Amino acid sequence: MTGEEIIEKVKAGLPDAIQDTALPQGDAVIFVAPDCLQKVAAFLKDDPSLNFDYLSDVTGVDYLLEEREPRFEAVYLLYSIDHSHSIRIRVGIEEENPSVPTVSELWKGALYPEQELFDMFGFHIEGHPKMERLIMPKDWVGHPLRKDYPLTTEAVTFSYNRDFKSELVKSKPPTR
Amino acid sequence: MSVTEQGLLERDKDTMTLNMGPQHPSTHGVFRVILEMDGEIVKTAEPEIGYLHTGIEKNCENKRYIHVIPMTDRLDYLNPPGNNLAFCLTTEKLLGVEIPERAQSLRVIMCELARIASHLVWLGTHALDIGAMTVFLYCWREREMVLDLNEEVSGVRMMTSYIRVGGVAKDATRPWLDGIRDFIDYFPAKVDEYELLLTNNPIWIDRTQGIGVLSREEAIDWSLSGPALRASGVNWDIRKSHPYSGYEKYSFDVPVYQGGDIYDRYRVRIEEMRQSREIVKQAIEKLPAGDYKTPDNKVSLPPRETLDTSMEALIHHFKLVSEGISVPKGEAYVPIEGPRGEVGFYIVSDGTNIPYRVKLRAPSFMAIPGIWELTYLASQEYSCPT
Numbered sequence: 001m002t003g004e005e006i007i008e009k010v011k012a013g014l015p016d017a018i019q020d021t022a023l024p025q026g027d028a029v030i031f032v033a034p035d036c037l038q039k040v041a042a043f044l045k046d047d048p049s050l051n052f053d054y055l056s057d058v059t060g061v062d063y064l065l066e067e068r069e070p071r072f073e074a075v076y077l078l079y080s081i082d083h084s085h086s087i088r089i090r091v092g093i094e095e096e097n098p099s100v101p102t103v104s105e106l107w108k109g110a111l112y113p114e115q116e117l118f119d120m121f122g123f124h125i126e127g128h129p130k131m132e133r134l135i136m137p138k139d140w141v142g143h144p145l146r147k148d149y150p151l152t153t154e155a156v157t158f159s160y161n162r163d164f165k166s167e168l169v170k171s172k173p174p175t176r
Numbered sequence: 177m178s179v180t181e182q183g184l185l186e187r188d189k190d191t192m193t194l195n196m197g198p199q200h201p202s203t204h205g206v207f208r209v210i211l212e213m214d215g216e217i218v219k220t221a222e223p224e225i226g227y228l229h230t231g232i233e234k235n236c237e238n239k240r241y242i243h244v245i246p247m248t249d250r251l252d253y254l255n256p257p258g259n260n261l262a263f264c265l266t267t268e269k270l271l272g273v274e275i276p277e278r279a280q281s282l283r284v285i286m287c288e289l290a291r292i293a294s295h296l297v298w299l300g301t302h303a304l305d306i307g308a309m310t311v312f313l314y315c316w317r318e319r320e321m322v323l324d325l326n327e328e329v330s331g332v333r334m335m336t337s338y339i340r341v342g343g344v345a346k347d348a349t350r351p352w353l354d355g356i357r358d359f360i361d362y363f364p365a366k367v368d369e370y371e372l373l374l375t376n377n378p379i380w381i382d383r384t385q386g387i388g389v390l391s392r393e394e395a396i397d398w399s400l401s402g403p404a405l406r407a408s409g410v411n412w413d414i415r416k417s418h419p420y421s422g423y424e425k426y427s428f429d430v431p432v433y434q435g436g437d438i439y440d441r442y443r444v445r446i447e448e449m450r451q452s453r454e455i456v457k458q459a460i461e462k463l464p465a466g467d468y469k470t471p472d473n474k475v476s477l478p479p480r481e482t483l484d485t486s487m488e489a490l491i492h493h494f495k496l497v498s499e500g501i502s503v504p505k506g507e508a509y510v511p512i513e514g515p516r517g518e519v520g521f522y523i524v525s526d527g528t529n530i531p532y533r534v535k536l537r538a539p540s541f542m543a544i545p546g547i548w549e550l551t552y553l554a555s556q557e558y559s560c561p562t
Contacts, residue, residue, distance in 0.1 A: 024506055025269050054412075055399050056511070057542070059535040061524055066532075075522065077509060077537070081396060081410060084417040088509065109399025112545045135226040144234055151238055 001049070001085050003028035009050060010087075014043055019092075028087045034100045037091055041103045044078060044087065052078040052087060055107035058114055060121040064147035071095040072121060076103065076110075099124040120145035191219055198227045204301060207544070223544050236534035240500035241267055241341060244534065249335040251536065254294040257286040258514040260339035263534075265420055265510040266521040267341050270503045273475050276467040279343035280422045281459045285356065286329075286338055287421075287512075288452040288459075292363070293322040294515035295445045295452075299370065302442075306383045311373055318366050321359055328352045341501060342476035343469025353460065360457050367449055374442070384439040390546065391436055398546040401539050402517025403444045408436035414513035425462075426455045475501055500529040509537075516540055 001009070006028040007021045017036035022029040032040050044052040056077040063071055072093035079086045093100055100117075102125045104110040114125045115134040122143035125131060133140060142149050197208040206227040212220040232251060236244050248263045249256035261283055268275065300315030323333040329352045330336040330345060338345050374380045390400070395408035405412055413430040415423040431447035433440035469476040473492035482489040505527040511520035517539030524533040 025272075025508060027509070054396055056401075056518060056520070057399075057522070057535070057537040059522055061533045066526060075535075077520075077522070079417075081412050086418070107399065108397045109542060109545070112542065135229045137226075144231065151234060 001083060002026070003085075006050065006085060006087055009047075010040075010044070013047060014040060028085075029090060030087065031090050031092070034091055034093060037089070038101050038103065038106075040089065041076070041106055044089075045106050049083075050087075051080045051082055053107075054079040054081050055103070055109045056086075058103075058110055058117060060117045060123060060145070062121060062145065062147045072098050072123065074100050074117060074123065093123060097124070098122060099126055101125070102127040104128060119143070122146065190214060198224075201305075205540070225541070225544060233534055233536060236531055238530065240529050241503060241531060242500050244531065245340060246335065246337050249337055251538070252514070252516070252519075252540075253334055254297055255290050255514050255516070255519070256334060256336050257283070257290045257339055258512060258519055260337060261287055261421065262510065262512045262514075262519045263521050263523075264339050264341045265512065266508050266523045267501070267503060269508045269510055270506050270523065270525055271341070271475060271501070272504075273342060273470050273472055275343060275421075275470060277422065277464040278466045279468050279470075281463050282344050282348055282468060283339050283421050284423065284426070285456050285459050286326075286336070286344075288455045289322050289325060289356070291452045291515045292449050293319045295449050296322075298445060298515075299442070303374065303380075306380075308374065308377075308380065311370060314366070314370065314373075318363065321355075321362075325352060325355050325359065328355060340469070340476070342472065343467070347468040348463070353463075356456060356460055360453050360460070363453050364450065367446060367453075371446060375446075381439065384442060385435075385437060387438045389435070389437045394546075395436065399542045400517070400546060401542065402514065403441055403448065404517065404543060406430065406432050407440040407444045409434040414511050414518055418511060420510065420512060423455075426458050428455050502527070502529045503531070511537065514539060517543065 003023050003026050011018055017040050018030050020031040044050050056079055059075045061073045070092040074091045076089040100123055114128055117123045118125055118131055119133045119135050120143055192213045194211045194213050196211055198206045208224040210222045211218050232247050245260055248259040251259050296315040296319040300312040303311035326336050327333045330338040390408050392409045395405050411432045428451045431444050433443055477496055478489035478492050483493055503525040505525055507524045509520055509522040511518050520537040522535040523531050526532040
């Protein structure tokens with residue numbers, strides 16, 4: 001199915017749960033609220049003509065610098081192996097208490113990337129069996145891929161430069 | 177072990193917990209596995225990752241598009257052209273530029289040569305790990321030829337950065353094309369040689385067949401991709417399902433095996449090397465004439481000789497070098513079929529010359545939880561043959 005047909009089909013199947021749709025460069029994109037995510041995901045997987053049985057990736061975006069409401073977004077990339085088509089689900093997540101339900105009951109491959117979302121963005125994944133840091137050390141403070149997390153350099157322990165400032169260099173917003 | 181009331185150590189279960197890694201010669205990339213062993217049989221294996229995390233995604237958010245390309249090389253040093261291509265395709269999708277056919281063919285040649293080299297490294301090291309030294313040396317010999325070809329066209333053996341936004345870095349040279357022709361004549365006999373050494377070798381079969389079996393449903397459920405998915409009987413190849421860079425023009429087969437064990441993953445990769453060689457052969461034979469990068473000077477540098485005569489070219493050159501490419505606002509994801517599976521970049525652009533968010537879909541990262549839950553390292557009762 002083409003992107004337009006997929007969007008038509010999803011809209012017809014779940015008229016209440018879909019907030020918005022888009023077709024950037026022909027890709028089907030749907031916007032869903034966090035509390036509808038599991039319902040939409042189950043529909044996408046179980047409907048025989050859509051049959052999105054393969055989860056490619058889950059990722060997050062922090063729209064802090066764009067001052068968008070809500071601030072965070074989780075993005076789910078899905079394929080159908082039999083029909084060779086794809087869809088993107090974008091889920092807006094509030095800044096206070098960022099939380100999103102897990103989809104790992106439908107696709108087990110979501111376990112790792114969802115754990116990474118917690119690690120890198122601090123999203124609470126409801127229903128995830130292992131809500132702990134995946135990549136960063138267990139005692140790490142902060143969530144590195146948030147836009148308000150500064151890009152730092154490591155403090156230099158020994159230096160021949162007398163005036164070397166060992167304090168961390170806070171990153172400015174990148175010069176455009 | 178647990179401590180009894182008398183203060184004695186008591187053995188409470190029949191398994192032993194063993195730490196493997198993070199620095200272990202057989203993990204090939206630093207990660208730690210916590211093994212639960214029953215004698216020589218691995219009962220469960222829990223991977224712990226993060227030792228190789230370099231924060232490239234965060235780094236990309238502070239670099240211009242053109243500066244991201246050398247970093248994509250270092251994501252996976254066995255497949256730099258594929259990573260370059262995935263990033264460039266996504267950027268080009270946002271930019272909406274057309275890539276000349278010659279550039280597309282050169283990209284395909286580089287990516288397929290990288291796939292051959294990557295599978296050779298896999299085969300060599302895997303064979304070495306389970307006791308076949310000769311294959312390792314043979315594979316390195318052929319991989320060296322591919323690295324020499326990389327050096328000829330890009331100046332670098334491994335981190336080529338050859339594929340750029342808008343095309344490729346340099347046009348193909350005659351020694352490179354001749355070298356590839358020699359290589360594709362030479363290579364098939366060598367693949368047969370590896371197969372002669374391994375495919376019907378009883379020790380090889382004993383150590384690979386029926387080990388680490390993943391069914392079709394499990395492989396899809398765990399988001400495996402690439403050869404691991406195809407060895408479990410799933411006919412899924414991004415080059416066929418979502419063709420990019422003109423892959424629809426080449427005729428090649430996607431090898432699919434049903435066993436889902438290490439032996440079938442080996443056979444898939446052997447067959448893929450043959451198919452990659454077929455694709456390179458077709459691409460070389462039909463290599464179109466024309467530009468090796470897009471003539472759009474907002475994306476790629478104008479030819480050096482025009483800088484002396486054309487004011488416009490000089491302005492474009494200055495703007496591109498000092499500011500870089502400005503990508504329109506939007507978000508895009510383009511997957512490619514890398515040697516290890518699906519590689520893709522999800523890029524969010526805010527309309528400036530620096531990507532707002534770059535997310536890499538890494539095939540090996542997605543494949544690791546399969547070990548954790550299914551413990552497919554040793555899902556079959558297996559002990560070392562004497």
